Amino acid sequence: MADLAVQFEHVVKRFGGFTAVDGLDLEVPRGTIFGLLGPNGAGKTSSIRMLMNVFAPDEGRILVFGEPIHEALKPRIGYLPEERGLYKKMRVREMLRFFGAIKGRDRAFLDPRIQRWGERMGLAGWLDRRAEELSKGMAQKVQFLATVCHEPDLVILDEPFSGLDPVNRDFLRDVVLELRKAGTTILFSTHVMEQAESLCDRIVLLWRGKPRLAGTVDEVRRREGREAAFVRVDGASGDPFEGLPGVVGVSGTPYEAELALAPDADPNAILAALLARGRVRRFEVRTPSLHEIFKRVAGDASPREPA
């Protein structure tokens, strides 16, 4: 299929006796935002590194724009690794030029984009400083800029939101949506489900190296679709969400929570119980959030020890 940006066909990767990725299939249509979800150690970074040809899969194959990954494809990809670094002694502008140049772009192409992005990100005054002078947040913006300023067709972001403050998180979200509008394909990994929910067209949830849930966000929610109650209760003495009829799981605070419901649960009975315990400010029954689904799938989400 020509309209796929990335395609994993039953990809397996082992490190010694430890299977990091275990039969991963995924398809990322061009011009969409794809989320690679999962807890720490689920195989997200390994999958991305195989995609970047850092190491080869032991089984299966990976296609990028319909071709097995090769050197000539690299300029079309922008990659933001999970652990990020910059050349400390280099000036920011020079470094961005270098990163752009090894992606095959010349100065005439890069300079105006560095300037424009720099201004938008509030980095304009920092472009001629050395990277070691940047704050952590600034450095992260520079890293993101280095990932996109050669205008790749496919952007791969490994945990892009980690370590960002709320303002910059929103900013990054806007930029990602904007890139999609311009036709760029974005694949990113995260273990924060709310971000995936609000951004992704499609997701795959990795669990112990295996894909557990895949599809569009709506599909996944509907398929996993035991309903949930989103509630807020004020003025209760003690935890109002304890021992409610038909509730199999609670996540949240003693004031506001998402209640996972048993298949035969009666919302009216739950509401009645809550009314008796305090002032109900919110009561909504709908399909559960990815966060809740994730928790259910990843029940004992402790990272694996290598064998």
Place this chain on the structure above:
Amino acid sequence: MRRLLLVALREYLENVRTKAFLLAVFMTPLLMAASFLVPALLEQKPPEQRTIALLDTTGVLGADVAARIAARRTPDEKAALYAVEEVPLAGADVAAREADQAARRADLDRRVLDGKLFGYLVLRPSALDRGDGQAPSEYRTGNLFDQKVYADLSNDLKDVVNARTVAAGTVDPRVARILTTKPPLAQGDVRAASKAAGIAQTAMPFVFVLLLFLTIVTISQALVTNTIEEKSNRVIEVLLSSVSPFQLMAGKIVGTCAVGLTLMTIWATAGLSGLALKGISVVSGGQLGLCLVFYLLGFLFFASFMVAVGSVCNTLKEAQNLLAPVMGILTMSFMFVFAVMKEPNGTLARVLSMIPLSSPFLMMLRIGSTPPPPAWEVAASIAILALSAALVMRAAAKVFRVGVLMYGKPPTFRELLRWVRARN
């Protein structure tokens, strides 16, 4: 290729723009000059005056020997080199004076140990007639390390005895002069017209080696630090998303190689034009060309080691442990420099100039010496070095590919060998 060169250019600029580079440009020749000049300057400085006690059991030599020793001046002629303390010995004959001398020794030894006396000289009749089985005269001190004192005293004693013998009138003075002096003998280098040129000519091969050694060893170490830095701040992943591991490694090697080349060019230009101003020309174009060849191949050889080691380590400390054997062999090859300079076509020189670890330095040393090595040996040395450089680079590429993305404990030597043998 373009991406390789971009990596090389960045590496080059990053190195050349540092203060450390500027420092290296100026400080290295200064340090080199200092290592030659400082001992020479120290030599010039008048040594402190040393007191020598003189005990004469012969009863005839004492005054003359004392006068001769006391007459020695410092190199600048400003002060006496020795103060002589004549210790009169009681007794009418040699045996009695010998006994008196023996009685005083404990006291003299103590004064030497207390630093009041540098040493003492006991003159015995053997100085005069050199018969078999006679007790020698003695020079005793607490510091035999300064052999110049021994040489001075020995010469003065010989001169006094010679003068006495000539003065006795039994020897023709002309014959005496022939027997007591060295025939005049001047020395010079056939390649050089003047004395200064001769010194330059003699030092030149050594300077070649020193330059090669300094640039190859110090500059290629930058590869270790840079690779570790890229690894530890994870720039390496971004780089590998744009270039292949081989391009990255080769780019880094080419870039640093150019740094060393810049250094050598600056030094060589400055040094050779300095000599040219004095009308001295010590190197031929062919020698410079060969120097370049040995630099490039030698650098490739060592840099491959360095970059491979850097790729598998996370801290400089780990790297130093892994590099220790390489550095040890390097330093050892440097220790052979003087042996090779003395006998540039001996067996040791011929063997060492074929072994890749030492060949860049020692073959260059031989090329600067007279007679130069046969052309086939130079060609063989280059061929062996080129081949091994290619092999080491291939192995390094395999290690680098795996190593750069490996964090945690550095691999053991055996694991490294397994990576090198692996097919992909």
